[in-house]
Amino acid sequence: MDYKEIEGGVTAAKGFLAAGVHCGIKKKKKDLSLVYSENVCTAAAVFTSNVVKGAPIIVSKEHLKNNIAQAIIVNSGIANTCESDGVEKASMMTGFVADALKINEDDVLVASTGVIGQPLNLEPVKEHMKEIVSSLSKEGHTDAVSGIMTTDTVPKEMAVEVDICGTKVTIGGMCKGSGMIEPNMCTMLSFITTDVAISKDLLKEAVKSSADASYNRISIDGDTSTNDSYFILANGKAGNKTITEKDDSYYTFLDVLNYVNVTLAKKMAKDGEGATKLLQCDVTGADSEENALILAKSVIKSSLVKTAMFGCDANWGRIMCALGYAGVNFDPDIVDISFIGKCGEIVVCEKGKSIAFDEKKAYEILDEDEVIINVNMNNGENSASAWGCDLSYDYVKINGEYRS
């Protein structure tokens, strides 16, 4: 796969512009973002599996019925969820954008993130519509990614260029975390833009498949949010021959899309609330890929594993314990466990039993900002990875006083 990372995030692809402003939902920080394509796009999305769904999801789902969209409006600070007039408000937000951009209201998608159960004040959104539309630009990706952040400490965006059958295609995106994050879509918003030309059906399939390979493999705190949304807009401006079947072009596109989404997902995991490090659990040698993923997720989700990693404590018994309650049957007596960091690998458990290891070296590895927990089930050829973060004092601090 011949691709290279480039700057530009959500506006890296041809024909996309973005902007982000402070409208007043939050006290000081940017809280309103807009992504816009110069022409209408083929569009697809994946939403939260939570029974309680944010009002913006109901509106965006309706607007996506024809798989066409041209703009995305996003506010942060208030989730617009569990409010009696939430759907009307989400719908009005798309109306403001349609009026200001002179596009179909039906082609505007909407997302919100923030506190559940508090009313969203639409006045500031309405008042700042002219400003945000007039500031749409190629450079606007940095403001746009700021406008969708809540407890995120760093903006998360990326873009990649790839050659598809001789044509340069660009995929870019931005996302936000960083609490209520759990496989099956997180409190997570992710917006991907691309200039690829692709059929509606294949874009829908690609968005689902890439969500399963990325966002559905991270967990911050086990809480599946009410507002998770992952949108993709493809405007076809790259000029490639439209992808209409599962040929090499499709799989090249899917590979790069997965790469973009996995990279963004890892950025989210690393910036999980209070996180001091990114955890990756690689489960290899499993009897099926499905079981490998279940086991990897169970380790990544364990509060006891997460606190041990925060304390740089090579307490591998907790990893074995988390494997054991994952709901998958296996023989503990053939499992190997090691920790991998930039400074090397240290084996801490062989055939399900403790072995002597250098605690100092283990500490050094676990003290890095990216740690791989490597589990070999020694029972097959299948593997899967999941991502998460450690559990620190700051997670408690952030979430003990979130509303205040």
Add this chain to the structure above:
Amino acid sequence: MDYKEIEGGVTAAKGFLAAGVHCGIKKKKKDLSLVYSENVCTAAAVFTSNVVKGAPIIVSKEHLKNNIAQAIIVNSGIANTCESDGVEKASMMTGFVADALKINEDDVLVASTGVIGQPLNLEPVKEHMKEIVSSLSKEGHTDAVSGIMTTDTVPKEMAVEVDICGTKVTIGGMCKGSGMIEPNMCTMLSFITTDVAISKDLLKEAVKSSADASYNRISIDGDTSTNDSYFILANGKAGNKTITEKDDSYYTFLDVLNYVNVTLAKKMAKDGEGATKLLQCDVTGADSEENALILAKSVIKSSLVKTAMFGCDANWGRIMCALGYAGVNFDPDIVDISFIGKCGEIVVCEKGKSIAFDEKKAYEILDEDEVIINVNMNNGENSASAWGCDLSYDYVKINGEYRS
């Protein structure tokens, strides 16, 4: 039900003695406990559902095949799990006790709790066998409950006297928590003794039923331990007509057994690692009891609900969110949520939507050491409760440096 709480814990019932000593597995604190009945007992148990099982469980299961036991030996500090000679060691522990007490090795049960994957040194256990046997006494229940504690901050024991068909029957017990606690048996050891006379089959049924009503409804951190064990010994010394069918006597016994176990379970939840308060989630108005329990457990397990409760923040949106991802279908638009404490009740959500409430009063309720999260699904007549605790800085502190 005519019962009263009495002192005496695990030795309250006729014919039971206990002792606890410091043998040297832990640095200073008591780490070895023995419970003994003067005659052989009908016995039953429930063990962890974790695929990775502590060695003591394998030995105790074997010894329980005939449903007869006379003594329980327990060490804390080391879990005797994931060690190559763990089963031999667990077996040797039962042998030491059998020799010292001159009873069948087969009638001794064994349990361990502590760090996984570190070797259990049997020398101190062996050396202190004479001491612990010679200190068996009615008063020994307080030492015995100390000897099974790990990160527990308070000993947990209780006993109840009840009249069964004109005969006074006593049920007592002790347990320990307080991390790796999650429905489907926790890092939890619970030892119940009773002088009731009951058939093997009914005791087995009662132990399973009472575990489901108590220990399987608490969650501290979502981690199901490898070593969970709940033993019950019934020595028949009360002199009641042996319970052999599901008559009034059986149900009286089961009710009191449930009461004892629920009380011990709540003590564990309240003393969860780093906990500052007991949380109880009552789900009422559900379409089935099963769904009510699933919903209550989901709320109790949510890290975001737990941190909000730690911060005394009436952030009910997180409760709605946790209900939504529980895996049960429901209509969010008819759900009511309130918080209940000793100082009153405050409704914070009606028909799925926020209502104005007195934040100061909400804070006062949430600042108590026992808080009920009351959820009415308004969709039926079924209800269930689950128990847990808040998530505090101290949970992270305790678990970030557990082995050191």
